[in-house]
Amino acid sequence: MAKEISKAVVKRMPRYYRYLGELLDDGVERISSKDLSKRMRVTASQIRQDLNNFGGFGQQGYGYNVKYLYDEIGKILGLDQKHNIIIVGAGNLGQALANYTKFEKLGFDIIALFDVNPSLKGKDIRGIKIHMLDELDEFCQENRVDIAALTMPKSKADETAHHLVKLGVHAIWNFAHVDLDLDDEDVVVESVHLSDSLMRLSYDIVQKRS
């Protein structure tokens, strides 16, 4: 690729995608960076700068075509292709993710769950089978797995992550409360640390009081 795009910019792209989706639903055909900036409460300058990292999607005097921009951002985010997800750890969080239909609409198909708990054997979530963990290797060999969501206790997360990488999984969505040590591996990791999020909220609460 030409130039590396900064993390700050990438982080904002899903939000653009969301707002454009809403505009699309509302039947809005075109929007200027100025109007979008009002809705999103960011500067118009930032919107134009951000988008121009990826290409010139607008037109002088007109603004941006909502449908076109929505689709282009979708492509940037890889939403024009399907992704198969497996969930490793079929506890409450894993099951909650499997029940979430929103991801499917974005092209992310959850194709299996895995757990060590024998009481879950043979069960399924919305038709998505819960496998025993010892079936993981075979499953990964027989199916394309694009993303593995890690929803098991943190003590098992690092080990499992390394194992998944060996099985050919190159993307990990990490919900365990550890930083996975995969720096040398050919893998991308996105972590969701719920308790970190809760602590930030707690910090803001304390600040507001004082």
Place this chain on the structure above:
Amino acid sequence: MAKEISKAVVKRMPRYYRYLGELLDDGVERISSKDLSKRMRVTASQIRQDLNNFGGFGQQGYGYNVKYLYDEIGKILGLDQKHNIIIVGAGNLGQALANYTKFEKLGFDIIALFDVNPSLKGKDIRGIKIHMLDELDEFCQENRVDIAALTMPKSKADETAHHLVKLGVHAIWNFAHVDLDLDDEDVVVESVHLSDSLMRLSYDIVQKRS
């Protein structure tokens, strides 16, 4: 307060807390910014700058006392006090959060769930009662509610958030996929947008391929 501390710094504090907790568990008594920087893969300079926003917790020639620094960061994050959480939306995600015992250890007690679904009436999660939503007002009047976690569909989130603020809830942990419009309200909001996170992962996958 003297000076506003930047969001970037605050965002890193939970991570420091986590690493110091691990060091504490490992029986490590003191650590230098240099050694911590190696573990955390950040610069020592950043660690010292970050911490000095809140005070001088270290000692020249010695480093930082792990237990002391851990406790101090805990105080900064408000973990020295208890927080009562209610979960509004007792679907899969809400139930998953209620089942998560980690939060309790950090001082966050989930005291009730609420839902509109009558089939959940009278049920409980680990002894935490699921109430019907029409009991929300009364509950908030009779109990101290510090944080409301919003785990309902996004169509109801904004309305519910406003209602909660009216009931005296000043902190919202938002899991709905919308930006709550509470700018004029005296409330702090922390959002967890799971699909945004998934899209960022997807972006990284596409990038790695090319």
Place this chain on the structure above:
DNA sequence: TAGATTGTTAATCGATTAACAATC
């Protein structure tokens, strides 16, 4: 004391905002 390491100032780097020529 001498070595280690902080707290803090200065330098660098990157990200955001402002401005405006290009152009639809």
Place this chain on the structure above:
DNA sequence: TAGATTGTTAATCGATTAACAATC
């Protein structure tokens, strides 16, 4: 055409890193 609005360069702002005097 005239007005609107982009794409892009320049200016500003903020965050990170480097350096080092202070001091345990």
